[in-house]
Amino acid sequence: MCRIFGYIGNDDVDPGRLKAVSDLQLAGGPDQQSVLAERNWAIGNNRLAIVGLDGGEQPYSLGESIRIVLNGEIYNHRELRNKLEAKGYTFRDHCDGSILPALYAEYGLDFVRYLDGMFAIAVIDLREKTTLTLATDPSGIKSLYYYWDERNETLYFSSELPSLLAFGRVPSSLWLPGVDFYLTTKVVFGERTLFDGVYALPPSSLLQARLGERPSLRRWKTLLASESLGDDPAAAASSLREQLDYEVRALLLADVPVSTINSGGLDSSLVTALASRRQAGIHSFNLSYVGDWPLDEKIYAREVSERYGTTHHEVLVDPRDFERLLPLVAERLGQPNADPITLSSYALFEAIHQAGFKVTISGDGADEMFAGYDRFLEAFEAADDWIKPYVNALGVASPELRNELYSDDYRAFIHDNGSIGDQIADSLRTAHHRKGRLDAILDFEREYRLPSYHLRRVDHLSMAHSVEVRVPYCQPRILDLAGKLPVDWRIGEGKVKRLLYRAAEGQLPESILNRKKQPFTLPIDAMMRKGLPLYEAVKRVLDGDTLRRHNLFNPAAVEKLLHKQATQPDGKTALTLWSLVIFQLWISQYNVHIGASKQYQFEG
Structure with missing residues (x-):
């Protein structure tokens, strides 16, 4: 796990400026700073050492022509290393990222299709015309932002927005439609950010820039596929549990201790259960608040801990600290995210770091993969118009309240340009005709909302405390599996996440399996x-x-x-x-x- 940054183009960024860019994301990679700069380009890395602690120096290289920096983890690096060694490649260490230059040399841009993991990657290829390629994983777990300076024909990129701004060429200007976007969906998602001209690389994307040419974006598809679940629901539940167990086992591999987050709900409890069966001595973390507040789930987390013998940490946050935490959270996010859980997450990751852990496994993404939110059920079971209520459920305030909150000038701007809510509704309506109601919703959630609203928040707030979060529900094979499930295995008869609940039977206390879902949030x-x-x-x-x-x-x-x-x-x-x-x-x-x-x- 690391942070990466760099540029390619006609700019000549001096070493002091590159150091400032690197320093602004040092918390995400405090173990090593490195940068390689030549005329018209540079790539750099802040390393958080997780695998191959004695090696792993970045940029990774092959000969004099291929240079690569990685943010993330490649869980199948051993398998890929064996295949590459059989083809004649040699490696100086066993760090997961050290295979990347050889993989790129062997397969070109298709190299990403073989990777099982979470990643944002930057490749400098000097073999013909100097080229920079940026790549993201299938779920968008690892953030990567970029800015194209049209005047200087220069592309800048970084893992975090404050770091990107530190290049000095990226304007700190508001993307004005983003205000309506933010209050409509609680975050600006897709490729946009709230900084005008600054973009987030979407999941499964390749952005390629050659010197003197405008960057081009294209999507890629992984070669990794899930095993068939068959037609029988009971057998399918068992197979799903086995595939989740495989992913959790892979995510436990590290050269440092690995912990879990257990909010007390189904998703994180199942991850904790599977991890504990695979590895003794698991530490689990749960967050609650000083005082007596609603939505407190710590008793459920305790049950799972007692059942599986984890060393359990109950992290208590005092609401009197919120005013101090608020600006810290806003700064680390880089742009607004309206979920109050940001404050809790920041405090939780701080506690995990203080307990001595660099890695933790979470249950993020299960609701998007297996249809777990009430808004899915309400939209699915609606007799008539489901799109407007669904879009309204995403937001901070109703369209009427947003209209009242806006100034006269901004209200006129939205009137002239149209609201983002209407555009999302039109997109869902088109998708509904192509693939059906539930798949239209879930594809939208996985492609846009999950990376922007959930995964970027987790990425930025965890790395603020030098903690890597691994997310088994967002692994490529689980993403593939989730997209092929029959509708009634996901939702129906007033129930959500039906197959996942069935897969968890016998693994978790009945109190967790039978209780009503509640959000892990700040009351x-x-x-x-x-x-x-x-x-x-x-x-x-x-x-x-x-x-x-x-x-x-x-x-x-x-x-x-x-x-x-x-x-x-x-x-x-x-x-x-x-x-x-x-x-x-x-x-x-x-x-x-x-x-x-x-x-x-x-x-x-």
Whole structure:
């Protein structure tokens, strides 16, 4: 696990600037800093040593012509190394990334199709015309951002947005449609970011840039496929459990201790159970809050720990620390994410680091793979229009409330350009006609929402504390398997995630299998009450003069929300205020310029 960065083009970035770019993501790779710079290009790496601790120096190289940096893990590196050695290649160490130059030399751009893991990769190929290739894994687990400077014909890239901005050529300007995007979906997803002109590389993508040429983006498809589940549901559940066990076993391989996150729900509990059966002495981590709050799942996490004999860590966060944590979280995310779990995640990963762990395994992605959210069930069972309620369920506030919150000028901008909600609805409607209702939803979630809303959050907040998070439910074979499941194995009869629940039978306590799903989140409705620290912090950030100066939100409408939360608190109001705070902190921390912006189109 590492952080990577670099550029290719007509710019000549001096060593001091490259050092600043590297330093801004040092927490994600504190064990080694390296950079290789030549005329018109550079690639660099911050390493978090997980596999092959005595080797693994980056950039990896083959001869004088191929240079590669990696952020992530290649779980099938031993198998690939054996095959490459049989073809005559030699390797100086057993680090997983050291196979990449030979794999690239042997298969060209198809090299990514053989990789089983999570990764963002940068390849410099000097054999003909100098070329930079960027690649991402099938689920988009590892983030990679880039900016194309049209004037200088230079492409810059980095694992984190603050690091990318440190090149000095990337403008810190607001992508104006992103405000509506953010409040409609809780995050800007797809290729866009809230920085104008800055893009996120989508899952399963290759971005190629040759000197003097505009970059081109294309998608690739993995060669890894799941085993057939057959036609019998009972046998399919058993096969699914075996395939998940295979993935967890692969993710336990490391030269440092590996822990698990156990929120107390089905997904993380099953991961903890499978990991504990494969490896003795597993440490599991659960987060809760000082005081008596709703949505506390620690008793369920304790049950799993007791059943499997894990060394269990209950991480307690004091709500009085939220005001201190809020700007730290906003800074590490690089751009706003409205999920309050960001605060909890930041504190949890800090505790995992302090306990001495560099690696942890989580249950992220299971809901998107196996249809686990209530909004899926509601949309699936809706008799008439399902698209509008589904899109509304994604967001922070209803279309009516968003319209009220926007300033007159921003409301006019949305009127002239159209809302992102309408564009998403049109995309889902088209997909529904092609593949059916549930697959339209799940493909949308896996392609857009999962990488942007969940995986980037996990990536940035974990690496802020030098912790690598491995996600078995997002592995290529599980992604392939999930896409081939019959509808009634996923959802129906008022139940979600049906096959995964069946696969977990006999593995987990009945209390977990039979209880209603609840989100792993921060209970902000209860915590954001008048007189409590979080409410007072929110009120300070949402200063009327600042809102008027930015001219995006209506100060009177925001003040009305604050009054409502003070007198008649509810979850939707609290979430809306929280989202506005995260956005305002981001603007302040990155000194974001707010100006005119181009029209936009959701690529659905």
